[in-house]
Amino acid sequence: MIDQFALQDQNALLQTALDKIGSTFIRHGGIDHAWKVLERTYKYGFRLHESQPGYIYGESRCGKSETAHRWIQHMTGKRPVRGSSLVNGKEEAILCQVIEGRGVKIVYLDLTNGASPLEACKAILKVFHYQRPMTRMKQTEATGLAIGMLIARCVDCVIVDEAQQIFKGEGEQSANAIAEWLLPMANARAFKIILIGARSLERLFRVQSAEARHFGVALLEPFKFNTKVNQGLWAAFLEMFLEKVPARTGALRVDGDAKKPITERNVFNFYYATRGSPGELAKFLETTVICAFERNNGVLPDQLLLEDFVEAFEFLWRHDRRMKGANPFSIVDRKEIPTISLSGPTTFKEQPEETRPSAPKVGGRIHAR
Known part of the structure; x- marks a missing residue:
């Protein structure tokens, strides 16, 4: 009975963690x-x-x-x-x-x-x-x-x-x-x-x-990744999102140090996986926490490992044609990752420029609420 209550407690902790990620704005x-x-x-x-x-x-x-x-x-x-x-x-x-x-x-x-x-x-x-x-x-x-x-x-x-x-x-x-x-x-x-x-x-x-x-x-x-400025904006957004994850993410960071920034390669990996979509990022991180929870025998871990991100990617996008059969978190050489568009989605049908309402370009400031 004690084990059953402990399991319920861990499941509640997991759900709390997932809700925190899902409600991030x-x-x-x-x-x-x-x-x-x-x-x-x-x-x-x-x-x-x-x-x-x-x-x-x-x-x-x-x-x-x-x-x-x-x-x-x-x-x-x-x-x-x-x-x-x-x-x-x-x-x-x-x-x-x-x-x-x-x-x-x-x-x-x-x-x-x-x-x-x-x-x-x-x-x-x-x-x-x-x-x-x-x-x-x-x-x-x-x-x-x-x-x-x-x-x-x-x-x-x-x-x-x-x-x-x-x-x-x-x-x-x-x-x-x-x-x-x-x-x-x-x-x-x-x-x-x-x-x-x-x-x-x-x-x-x-x-x-x-x-x-x-x-x-x-x-x-979605965020773009085609210029240094856009890459910096995506990296800043990603850092702020990862702050909401209730586990350390040293495996993604320079020298494996949780206090250092995410490596450039992992910033790109996240972009490849999510195509810069905030909603896709939330889903990916939720799934990664679930994979870590299962890896740790039903106990919410205090850190996420690279294998958790690999497993989450496989679970979500293994058969997604957009990923071209590549899991960026498991590929060592970035040159082996297929080329994708870095300037936004290509899934919608482009309309002539004159049919679009004039929406000013905005960007630069990123802050959590």
Whole structure:
């Protein structure tokens, strides 16, 4: 029985360690700019006759939603709830939430499950206890009623996360669908609007009505590794992230000394593994801690060994085509590691330069929060 309790204690310690890594949030230039878009859109997102939506878009696992959640918590003292809720005995994804506190009321829409503008409007009505049947409601009617409800309930800001999910097809009409939904809400000039989404959200800027109305734009991307400056920014970010790992990382450092910086080779190894994505880095470190925990017979170790990183890489990416069959943590000669792009992701379809919103280049400062 003592052993069983000891095992439970160790499992609890492991989960605490994983939660600490998973909740790590490190501010850098891109995050700071996204925060500024949220802040300024909330404060100054009205023009004389319309609202000006703010936009945060970019690659997956680069902090878009987490930044929005933390900003909402900063404004209201509360965070959006993730996951699903029980509705009439059935599990349903939480599509719409009202988050209120400190004199601020925010409606947060999460379109992860591919909700249409019509479904989003119905969700707004539902969360405010609209009583009439909505089965036969059309988009135009639903939008008008949702706007009226938002005005009546004194909502300050509407945030639409995973907004790119509205794009049902690849043609122009898919972008027009969201633009036609946004236009009456912007014209109401009664609440601020912020859209968050994947890189494909930039297609919205090909629609003239949306392009003319946008306010601040933030593009969140993985770190780059193509210049000395970018390599230094990635190294600084990596160091701050490793500080959150509840185990020594001397195996990664110069002379094996936990007080010295990470070797240049290991800085590159981490970039190769994660392609500069903060979310991928968190996942990799969580998996490394799990591998170390198992290596140490179910006891959380006080240090991570190189073999733990090798094993974690194999577990996560052994059959990932992006890795080209190479595990950088187990290869001695860097020249044997396949060449990869060091200037950002290449998985999205490049769009002509003129279709992209102008997002200023940001970077330089990195600090933990």
